Amino acid sequence: MKEKEIADRRNFLKGSMAGAAGLVVASTTSVALGAESGKKQKPALATDGNVTNKVDVLVVGGGTAGTIAAIQSGRAGAKTLLMERNSQLGGTTTTGGVSFPGLFDAWGKQVIAGIGWELVRESVELDGGKLPDFSKVPDRHWKNQVRVNQFLYAILAEEKCDQAGVQIAYYEFPQSIAKTTAGWQVDCVGFGTSRRVLCKQIIDCTGGAEVVGMLSMPRLRGEETQPGSMLFKLDKANNPGRPNGPGSGLLDSLYIHGADSTNSRTVTAANLTGRKAVLKKVRATKKRLMHLQPEAGFRESYRILGETVITEGDYTSGRVFEDAVCYAFYPVDVHKGTGFAALEYLERGIVPTIPLRALIPKGSRNLMVAGRCVSSDRYANGGLRVQASCMAMGQAAGVAAALAAVRGTTPLELPLSEIHKLLREHGAIVPA
Numbered sequence: 001m002k003e004k005e006i007a008d009r010r011n012f013l014k015g016s017m018a019g020a021a022g023l024v025v026a027s028t029t030s031v032a033l034g035a036e037s038g039k040k041q042k043p044a045l046a047t048d049g050n051v052t053n054k055v056d057v058l059v060v061g062g063g064t065a066g067t068i069a070a071i072q073s074g075r076a077g078a079k080t081l082l083m084e085r086n087s088q089l090g091g092t093t094t095t096g097g098v099s100f101p102g103l104f105d106a107w108g109k110q111v112i113a114g115i116g117w118e119l120v121r122e123s124v125e126l127d128g129g130k131l132p133d134f135s136k137v138p139d140r141h142w143k144n145q146v147r148v149n150q151f152l153y154a155i156l157a158e159e160k161c162d163q164a165g166v167q168i169a170y171y172e173f174p175q176s177i178a179k180t181t182a183g184w185q186v187d188c189v190g191f192g193t194s195r196r197v198l199c200k201q202i203i204d205c206t207g208g209a210e211v212v213g214m215l216s217m218p219r220l221r222g223e224e225t226q227p228g229s230m231l232f233k234l235d236k237a238n239n240p241g242r243p244n245g246p247g248s249g250l251l252d253s254l255y256i257h258g259a260d261s262t263n264s265r266t267v268t269a270a271n272l273t274g275r276k277a278v279l280k281k282v283r284a285t286k287k288r289l290m291h292l293q294p295e296a297g298f299r300e301s302y303r304i305l306g307e308t309v310i311t312e313g314d315y316t317s318g319r320v321f322e323d324a325v326c327y328a329f330y331p332v333d334v335h336k337g338t339g340f341a342a343l344e345y346l347e348r349g350i351v352p353t354i355p356l357r358a359l360i361p362k363g364s365r366n367l368m369v370a371g372r373c374v375s376s377d378r379y380a381n382g383g384l385r386v387q388a389s390c391m392a393m394g395q396a397a398g399v400a401a402a403l404a405a406v407r408g409t410t411p412l413e414l415p416l417s418e419i420h421k422l423l424r425e426h427g428a429i430v431p432a
């Protein structure tokens, strides 16, 4: 979208932050320009990095779902800030190395499109790769996962954010969150910087619903969680976006039992364990280490307790929720300690849906989630957690948050028809 178009849309959203009165906004960014101005250079203070942003929508977590949520929110005309604790966009798709998103199709037709699909398709096209033929039902579900070049994907995601007017803040994360009369005040930190974000809506796309946890709202988690994985390549160079050898084209991977994405200590522990296991493998096989992802991939942590909880029965029966905002499609896939769980395949013709209420923490206002932390039981989540579904949830949350910011209301009080209309305008497939 062109800059002018975005500016026009913002004008249309007049007064969307007018209610933020009562909070003092002081931008204190300063740069020591002594050398250029000829004056003696002032020493920079630690507080020089402090900034305040007033936005409509804050998306926390620039991973699989969050990137799409932010682009959608920006394209819908909302002033949007995307905060990511790592150094690039894409999350598990890129930093975790799970660069084979699925599934966009079910039973011979595409069921998830929109911004996630646009990004995946353009990554493949730019890379000279191959897209699956969705009109064919493959003998194995994973054959229709799309192999993307994780490096290109991350850069294209940044370009699309830029074009949508989305501001990106890397290496930052929320430290405290308070409700205000106008929405939220989110105090964030990064290295050498701190940022106060005043926003109307928050979309928590952290994977483990960390914002929801900070707000002390209930989250769901079983005693057992699936292992994480460290992805790497021995002997041969990684060939991004292409098959890497026999099987589905995955990188090599090692389970990390107990991997937990909850906080920096648990993520540190998972990374150390994963890398130690890779080192052991190198020593044992005497093969060269040709590729190693910078962070472990996490399959499971917290899910929200939402306005509704998607059950395994809802998922496997293909329940069409009255407030469905997108489809999802994948077998129920819950990894156990020792190896792959037996996959529970969906019966022919079944295509599960995701309701808006599963993206909204129970009893909350002006807060949504998207991604693997969707409100669901453990087994439904085993199917819902895959990337195409996370992207579709991200787009739905981006639309709802942007609309709610414009209307000065909360996503649950929006007419569903307007959410559907805007989603369709932005290329998404909405359950009929």
Ligand SMILES: Cc1cc2nc3c(=O)[nH]c(=O)nc-3n(C[C@H](O)[C@H](O)[C@H](O)COP(=O)(O)OP(=O)(O)OC[C@H]3O[C@@H](n4cnc5c(N)ncnc54)[C@H](O)[C@@H]3O)c2cc1C
Pocket: 060, 061, 062, 063, 064, 065, 066, 083, 084, 085, 086, 090, 091, 092, 093, 096, 098, 100, 101, 102, 103, 145, 172, 173, 174, 205, 206, 207, 210, 228, 229, 297, 298, 299, 370, 371, 372, 373, 385, 386, 387, 388, 390
């Ligand atoms: C090993 C493995 C294999 C898988 N296989 C498949 C497969 O074959 N096909 C498939 O489609 N899916 C697969 N999945 C599942 C899928 O990749 C994930 O469930 C999905 O990508 C999760 O998306 P998300 O947006 O919820 O989280 P993520 O993509 O993990 O994004 C979360 C983002 O939030 C950031 N973040 C976290 N906390 C904060 C904070 N406090 N502040 C700022 N930023 C924060 C993180 O750095 C990250 O970028 C697999 C997953 C794993 C781990």
